[in-house]
Amino acid sequence: MKISATDLNKIYKKEQALNHLSLTLEGNKIIGLLGKNGAGKTTLMRLIAGHFQPTSGQLEINGQSPFNHYSITRDVCLIQENYNFYEKFTIDDILKISAVFYPNWNASEAEELVTLFKLKRKRKISALSKGMLSAVGIIVGLASHSPITIFDEPYIGLDASYRSTFYDLLLQSYQEDPRLIILSTHLIDEVSKLFEEVAILHDGKLLLHEKAEDLAENHCIVSGPVKEVDKAIEGKQVLHQSTLLGQKTAILYDQEIDGNYDSLTFSKASIQELFVYLTKEEVVKHGDRN
Amino acid sequence: MTERLNEDQPIFIQIAELIETSIVEGDRLANEQVPSTNEFAKHYQINPATAAKGINLLVDQGILFKKRGVGMFVTEDAKQIILAKRQExxxxxxxxxxxxxxxxxxxxxxxxxxxxxxxxxxxx
Incomplete structure (x- = not known):
């Protein structure tokens, strides 16, 4: 499957949610779609699922627009944070409808998952707790076996233990049936090891899209005595730096350090740390503002 | 192989080093099988492609070899190669x-x- 966005714009509720976004996601991979609140992630995922049309630009799946094309959208399963299911339906109803809607639906897998998450099939959606609702979303997402499966913050209300179960299930399901899985979450530290690729949106644009391993290789944290660090990072683009007790730490992205520095140590940041440094708004002290 | 992964190094390198350590310590001898990509992925909750990259790194260095349809095995020279590398x-x-x-x-x-x-x- 191939999702391609070209110069994609979406104005949603009078806000420019996506701003000339170009991005290609393809292959059977688990891809992390990251971004701060309001970066445009949910808008992009809903465009992929065909919920609405772009304001301008193209969004295509295998060369076709998903909007109003069931031949495309039946291959896409989007599980959102909430409002996935009609409130008056029971879990049983949801499973039956999903079986009709998703061509690759795996009923026995869905059954097993209902048991695993200890759900009561006769319960109405409106009577479920947040955690149980998330579990239903996860079950539908996994059992759909959709060629494009998208989870947008799928585990609100799920505790750390069930979240870990979800990661196990996701990996297992992916290994048995490799497909394009897009996972969007703010709990980056928990899931970053699951990603093969990472795409970060910022202000409706693509900030970066890389293999997770390359992201790890393309940056470094340099620390050591202030003078030495300053010498090493002179003229480089620095993501973040801080100094304390005569020691300095600087994070570089996409930059080589040349030369030999005995007194410096080099280490790696997590994807979550990198994400924070790449997208964070700096706090300005009162009085420093112009 | 129950060591925990850390943030200081790319995960695929840590996977490669875990295998190396088990060979050096004699947990895995020449011609013995090492865990599969899927086993690593499951155990450490990591992407199978990442585990595969770590394993392939060792294949490239002559430490592991692939038996088609069976899995990955330790080569005869594995221990010597790792010792030389780590001593260096x-x-x-x-x-x-x-x-x-x-x-x-x-x-x-x-x-x-x-x-x-x-x-x-x-x-x-």
């Missing part, structure tokens, strides 16, 4: 930081050597 970097990875800290806290050469001798005498 021992000075920069372990001795240099040791000396740096010794200097920082004013340990003399004699005191340092005594520590090392003491350490060796506890070995058996």
């Amino acid at each position: 970097r021992f000075y920069t990875h372990y001795v240099q930081p040791l000396l740096q800290e010794a200097k920082r806290i004013s340990l003399t050469q004699e005191q340092l050597l005594d520590f090392i001798k003491e350490g060796f005498s506890h070995e058996d």
